[in-house]
Amino acid sequence: MTSTPLKTNEKKPFWINFSFKFKQNKKVFIMLIILQLISLPLLMIMTMRYLSHEDETAVINIGAYFALAILAMSISVLLGIIIATNTFNHLHKKSIVDMVYSLPLSIKDRFFSNFLSGLTTYIAPYVGAMILSLIIHAVGLEGNKRWNELFYGHTDQIIKLMIIGLFIMLFVYVLSVFITTCCGTLFESTAYIFIINALIPSSIAIFFFTMLYDLYGISIDKTVLNALKYTSPIGGLFYIGEFAEDASSSVSNTNGFFTWLGIYALVIAGIFVLTYFLYKRRKAEDVSKPFVYNLLYYIIISLITFDILAFVKEEKRLLMPLLIFSAIVYLIFEVVKNRGFKKIYMTALRYGVTVISVFILSSIVTATSFFGIEYYVPSENMIKSVTFNEMDLLLSDRGTYPRLTTDNPDVISALVRTHEDVIDYYKKNDNKNKYRDYQAYLLNNEQHFHVSFTYNMKTGTKSSRKYYLTFDQMLMLMDIYFDDNYINMEMENFENDLENNDLYIKSKFALQIKPYFIKGNINYRGLKGKLISAYEKDLREQTVEDILTPKGIYGYINSYPVRTTNKNTIAVLEEYGLTPYTMEEEFKSKLALSDMLVTLYLPDKDTKYTTTEYYAFNYEKTGIHFEINESNLNNRKLKELLKVAQPIYTTTDACYIIYIDGKNYVIPLEYSDLASEVYEMFK
């Protein structure tokens, strides 16, 4: 029975295995094609539909499709787990071990052909859906203004978002292959893929929230986000949120995307290399062992124990309940892994070591202030830009919290110096707790300004802090007011205000509103345009003195102050006859409704700054209360005093302050004699 072999089979073993595995995943591949078709392309089509219909009914209908698209996307991402476990089924399916391992196929070729075959099955439908979506996007809505603005202007961001999605899927797949390589049964593989996906982000979050919560100035949520976004598929989802926020920022950190992508890709590559190393070391006979590499199991169970016990740091009374709870969880994991109560004394021993390790780690973190992070101030030349996430503006009546990103070297330098000052101030003070809570400032009658900022480093990483600043420290940050990005942001707010509201003009006392200009007025658009350009010109021309010690306040456009030095703005207002009430008119109008109780405070030589900011510091000042009514309004001295009272003013001079209708007005030093006379008059 001799026969001649057919020499037609010259296909490389790598590709034989690749196509064999691809066929093995055929059903999942078809499912993925369907799911991907109803995810990205559907999202794109529904967005087009949303932009072409503005009625609410359409939005509701579209919502259901959006939900369907998101669901399809979620399922297709999760299918990566099935593909990974199915492609590497010889790692947990005993019946095929001999067949797979005895084939004339090197370990390297087997691993890479399996890996790439599974990856192709998983990613190809997504890439196809990406291309289809981009074609839909390119065709777009011809002539639709919103589509043009929202989408054609953001094509690069849409592509980047899709790439983020691609890398999240890649992470899911690589992590699943890693766990499958470390486990020897389908149960352990599947269960621990889900566990590790949840455990990485939750452990990072718990670690930072429990270990850093009492570190001075550390912005935990931002720090957690920074740690999360590189380290897990779920972290990648968090990055999508940050990316969307960053994309809408005035100074978009375009470097951030590539940095994230680079680090994320490095983490994935690291896991991939480790997986290959472990796969090469893995023996055929390891199949059916729950864990081939026990270290992974011990890391996981230690993290779970840590996650439970970490809360003891915050609340010591929870020690016993959490110890009991963690011991039970530990025991359950051990029983499942060992398939019964085997060597229970070893379980007890391991649990003990884990608990001790958790407490040692906690102590090290506390003792070293998280390895010095509490006092760390980055070097100026390492910072690309800074983002003020939340900030109490000095001398602002509007109380807005702008989110401002700027790469202005002066602002960066000012912030670093302020940060260093904050740390020095904190280090020198014994009562450190008072700097953590604004209530402490209030109790001490100290002025405080909340600021939360993020350093966007040149390396692409971020470092966030939040502090309560003193008045001196706030003054160190005055450069912000002259930053183009700040002015642009202010102008954007101003423009939006005028776009969405009627126009109100108020005097410096802002007691009454008059005159106003209804948004629908035929002349409004022309006025708005002129006001915007005039106000911007004035903002760009203002000096530090104009900001801190203006010569006077002409009035307010809605909530935006117009200083008497803002000549351009005042000219436009006067052109349109939009001059505010005179002081007499305004007070008369107000007094027609009721008398007004005012307080005149004596100068306080113990306070460094006399300012209109906040009210808390008034409580312990000495002053007199008196009423303003129609008769004393005609008092020449009082009238004079009200004229010179400044609603926006900060000085180191000890000045009188008059408190009217909930606001402080500083009487500049040169009018102290006048104030003194009024004080004596009404005493």
Add this chain to the structure above:
Amino acid sequence: MIELKGITKKFDNTIVLDNIDLTINKGTAFGLLGSNGAGKSTILRLLSGVYNQEGGNLTIDGDTVYDNVETKKRVFFVNDETAQFSGYTLTELKNFYKHYYPNFSEELFEKMRLTINLPTDKKISTFSKGMKRQAIVIIALACQTDYLLLDEAFDGLDPTMRIIVKRMLVDAMIDRQLTTIISSHNLKEINELCDTVALLHNGKIVFSRDLDSVKGNIHKVQVVFSQSNENQSQDYTIEELAGEGLEILHFEKSQSVYHIIVKGDTELVKKKIQEKNPVVLDIIPLSLEEIFIYEMEVLGYDFNSLENK
């Protein structure tokens, strides 16, 4: 030629093969015998590159096997599982293997398939256990490797199919000097197919010899000794007989008849016993199954003790 020198294989801390030396010449039909857990399948997995040894050297024609693609192309391993092929049709399975083995012969495959009449278009999951075995055996033979490793390969085959498959194997052995290594608990098959056997016990080789010398070296002796003074046959204990230089594997006395299993040259055994003046002396050759049972009994693997429990 297959050479195992000082091979040690461990599963975790358990030693499965303990410093084994074994040589299998090319063209041999080699039978692996042994109790359950003796290490027979482990040897086959080492030879097919499924496992890697912890100690020693294993070579096939001078080349290592583990992660060596070129060597593996010359070896085909048929294990005792059938579940792995269930998802494929016979044609798909053939197409899968033919790309891996450069000497695969479609012609031979088709010829064998027609002989045993296997369908090509049905999923193998619909096959009976015997049909699955036939399928993988004909694929293995069509791959035309130099070495064929069979682990309980005839399990599930009906008697007719056993004969057909065996004939195919024998043809391949004759035609192209196929070296076959068979591990089976069915000693009849080993007896029929193999020319050399090795007995394994607890991870060690008890012996490795050609089958004829194994059979010629162990004998069942039935003997009745002459009567003593009181009209009774003379009694001998196992120690007394062993003291005469006989290597006794099994000793049993039923009334006056002794049933003794003795190892050694036939003539020498005959001479030693005749010195005791036996009345009756029969030396009967043992079947391979009997040899296996008595050898294992010596090694403490006594099935009688299991029966008595």
